[in-house]
Amino acid sequence: MTVRDAMEILNAKVLVGEDNLDQEVKSACGSDLMSDVLAFSKDHSILLTGLCNPQVIRTAEMLDIVCLIFVRGKMPDDTILEMAKERGLVVLWTEHRMFSSCGRLYQAGLGAGAFGGAF
Amino acid sequence: MAEAIRLTYEISPDDFTRAGEASSDVKKKLKSLGVPPEAVRKVSIAMYEGEINMVIHAKGGLITVEISPDQILMILADKGPGIPDIDQAMQAGWSTAPNEIRSLGFGAGMGLPNMKKYTDEMTIDTVIGKGTTITMIVKI
Numbered sequence: 001m002t003v004r005d006a007m008e009i010l011n012a013k014v015l016v017g018e019d020n021l022d023q024e025v026k027s028a029c030g031s032d033l034m035s036d037v038l039a040f041s042k043d044h045s046i047l048l049t050g051l052c053n054p055q056v057i058r059t060a061e062m063l064d065i066v067c068l069i070f071v072r073g074k075m076p077d078d079t080i081l082e083m084a085k086e087r088g089l090v091v092l093w094t095e096h097r098m099f100s101s102c103g104r105l106y107q108a109g110l111g112a113g114a115f116g117g118a119f
Numbered sequence: 120m121a122e123a124i125r126l127t128y129e130i131s132p133d134d135f136t137r138a139g140e141a142s143s144d145v146k147k148k149l150k151s152l153g154v155p156p157e158a159v160r161k162v163s164i165a166m167y168e169g170e171i172n173m174v175i176h177a178k179g180g181l182i183t184v185e186i187s188p189d190q191i192l193m194i195l196a197d198k199g200p201g202i203p204d205i206d207q208a209m210q211a212g213w214s215t216a217p218n219e220i221r222s223l224g225f226g227a228g229m230g231l232p233n234m235k236k237y238t239d240e241m242t243i244d245t246v247i248g249k250g251t252t253i254t255m256i257v258k259i
Binding site: 032033034035036038039049051053054055056058059061062063064079 | 135136138139142143146156160163164167168171211223224225226227228229230232233236
């Protein structure tokens with residue numbers, strides 16, 4: 001699916017990256033713990049999170065994630081959005097909770113992707 | 120890239136908002152040098168975790184990165200409290216991070232295990248009350 005498809009499935013709003021919605025996305029991960037995202041994420045293109053701080057953007061940057069989705073109506077501040085813009089990330093915002101956001105995307109065919117490997 | 124490139128970063132203490140800036144800069148440099156994406160990814164994650172640790176636990180410190188044609192060397196040196204039990208610190212899930220750090224999405228006890236996982240070599244030199252130096256190598 002594309003970022004635009006994910007946006008429509010979640011009734012999400014675009015906060016950053018309106019021009020980049022046609023990128024292909026193959027898999028996603030959802031977590032509020034950035035350490036766990038760094039530990040287990042591999043080749044994910046979407047990160048869903050309810051955590052709202054600059055480290056979310058940095059984590060996405062380190063992992064080459066293309067689209068961030070803030071769930072549960074969490075609204076990132078301007079600093080965070082500016083950082084996302086500088087890095088060419090797409091940022092979406094949805095009122096759906098984490099479980100239903102992930103569920104809807106999974107049901108629509110978005111995969112969980114490869115695991116980073118067990119410790 | 121015939122000769123090694125050396126970069127140094129001073130990591131400022133207690134500024135969680137800026138934590139990760141050095142790793143972000145290294146990532147950009149590696150990319151522009153044409154280092155293979157898998158190696159860039161490993162360095163980025165390992166260094167970012169280390170940088171976060173220095174801010175959380177050690178009041179900042181100094182990171183030195185040496186980029187050679189065959190490997191990337193990272194030396195993270197701090198003057199923090201030291202690690203009393205390295206085996207325990209290496210266990211996935213073990214963390215001494217305070218609650219305010221946990222609420223920021225870290226302190227899951229995955230930092231050191233992550234750093235080991237994403238590097239080809241990692242050594243920890245630590246002295247209680249003096250500080251910790253972590254040396255990591257990612258082979259290209």
